[in-house]
Amino acid sequence: MLARADGGLVRIRVPGGRIGAAALLAVAEAAQRWGSGIVEITGRANLQLRGVRSEAAADLAEALVGAGVSGGPHADRRRNVLLDPLGDLDPEAEDLGPLLGPLLAALDAEPRLDGLDEKFGFAVDGGGSFGLAGRRAAVVATPTRTRGVMAVCWAWADDGEEGSPVRPRRVARSELVDALVEAAVDSLGRRRSSVAVPAASADSVARVAGPLGAGAGWVGAMPTLGRADAGEMVTLATAARRRSGGLLRLTPWRGVVLPAVASDESGALLEELRAGGLVVDAADPASTVVACAGSRGCTSALTDAVGDARRVIAARREAGSRPAALHVSGCAKCCAQQAPLATTLVGSGPGRYDVYAGGGLRARSVRGAEAVAIAAGS
Numbered sequence: 001m002l003a004r005a006d007g008g009l010v011r012i013r014v015p016g017g018r019i020g021a022a023a024l025l026a027v028a029e030a031a032q033r034w035g036s037g038i039v040e041i042t043g044r045a046n047l048q049l050r051g052v053r054s055e056a057a058a059d060l061a062e063a064l065v066g067a068g069v070s071g072g073p074h075a076d077r078r079r080n081v082l083l084d085p086l087g088d089l090d091p092e093a094e095d096l097g098p099l100l101g102p103l104l105a106a107l108d109a110e111p112r113l114d115g116l117d118e119k120f121g122f123a124v125d126g127g128g129s130f131g132l133a134g135r136r137a138a139v140v141a142t143p144t145r146t147r148g149v150m151a152v153c154w155a156w157a158d159d160g161e162e163g164s165p166v167r168p169r170r171v172a173r174s175e176l177v178d179a180l181v182e183a184a185v186d187s188l189g190r191r192r193s194s195v196a197v198p199a200a201s202a203d204s205v206a207r208v209a210g211p212l213g214a215g216a217g218w219v220g221a222m223p224t225l226g227r228a229d230a231g232e233m234v235t236l237a238t239a240a241r242r243r244s245g246g247l248l249r250l251t252p253w254r255g256v257v258l259p260a261v262a263s264d265e266s267g268a269l270l271e272e273l274r275a276g277g278l279v280v281d282a283a284d285p286a287s288t289v290v291a292c293a294g295s296r297g298c299t300s301a302l303t304d305a306v307g308d309a310r311r312v313i314a315a316r317r318e319a320g321s322r323p324a325a326l327h328v329s330g331c332a333k334c335c336a337q338q339a340p341l342a343t344t345l346v347g348s349g350p351g352r353y354d355v356y357a358g359g360g361l362r363a364r365s366v367r368g369a370e371a372v373a374i375a376a377g378s
């Protein structure tokens with residue numbers, strides 16, 4: 001558990017973003033019982049709880065292991081796998097979902113990986129329309145143009161060396177698990193660095209909204225700013241039980257995909273999710289706004305990033321504006337989003353932001369309300 005301004009922060013690894021309805025409910029219950037009640041979906045398609053009381057850490061960990069949500073600290077450290085969320089549901093993508101089980105088994109079986117860096121992670125990309133382009137990880141696997149052949153790249157700075165040597169290798173898909181484990185072992189004792197999944201197109205690099213609405217065999221939704229309350233979690237889990245075989249996939253766009261949805265059920269499912277407070281429409285201004293915890297959860301924050309992001313969303317909804325990508329950051333570290341977006345508010349002083357738009361600095365050190373007004377109109 002990590003100490004934060006609003007109490008303990010507990011990260012829950014969800015390998016490949018694949019999670020069942022029962023596990024999601026167990027996380028929601030734990031958030032209500034021991035934390036703030038809010039469950040966050042992270043940019044690595046994991047979950048995290050905030051406001052956890054320090055004396056509750058052991059009970060919480062035990063409950064998560066008991067519910068099958070966590071494999072315990074050793075397993076969780078190894079199982080940091082980000083997987084293309086659509087995979088088999090996207091005709092453009094190579095379905096790498098079946099590799100997840102063998103990869104986790106191989107990682108579990110490798111005792112040397114106990115020494116893995118806490119932030120070590122894999123990005124395994126299918127190359128489809130909602131692929132992982134631009135996402136960064138220690139080890140990246142991505143399809144080549146030759147069907148069945150993957151490019152595996154890994155990067156970290158060797159002690160004493162400048163820069164981050166990238167080690168690309170082409171492997172047959174059947175060799176992929178071995179190559180990924182080998183890369184993990186190779187990382188031991190090295191200083192952490194990362195590589196990015198190659199961009200399929202310029203558009204996919206700037207993508208901030210994940211799959212939303214209904215597609216062929218799937219329905220996508222997201223809680224505003226990736227922060228779900230208990231009611232929204234229950235809505236998602238109930239909907240999954242009724243209409244997608246109890247299965248959900250978390251996305252690195254802080255949303256959720258329900259797979260295997262019958263086409264004649266998708267309309268009713270979308271209505272259920274919308275009524276439960278979730279965003280299901282890519283035209284909703286909430287779909288493209290990203291914010292860090294700001295002063296509600298981070299001692300480094302200079303501004304209320306979450307509150308200001310919500311104010312921009314409300315103003316854009318009222319004005320009926322088109323959703324333009326916006327990042328609201330409580331300080332210059334910009335944890336929530338690495339790629340530049342159309343508009344970025346960067347906390348620059350207590351309650352103040354520098355506003356970046358149109359490729360440059362548009363206003364320096366303006367009050368929060370003014371920054372919100374500029375962002376709402378941009």
Ligand code: SF4
Pocket residue numbers: 292293294295298299300301302329330331332333334335336
């Ligand atoms: S960007 Fe700054 S304020 Fe926001 S979470 Fe990161 S360190 Fe905290």
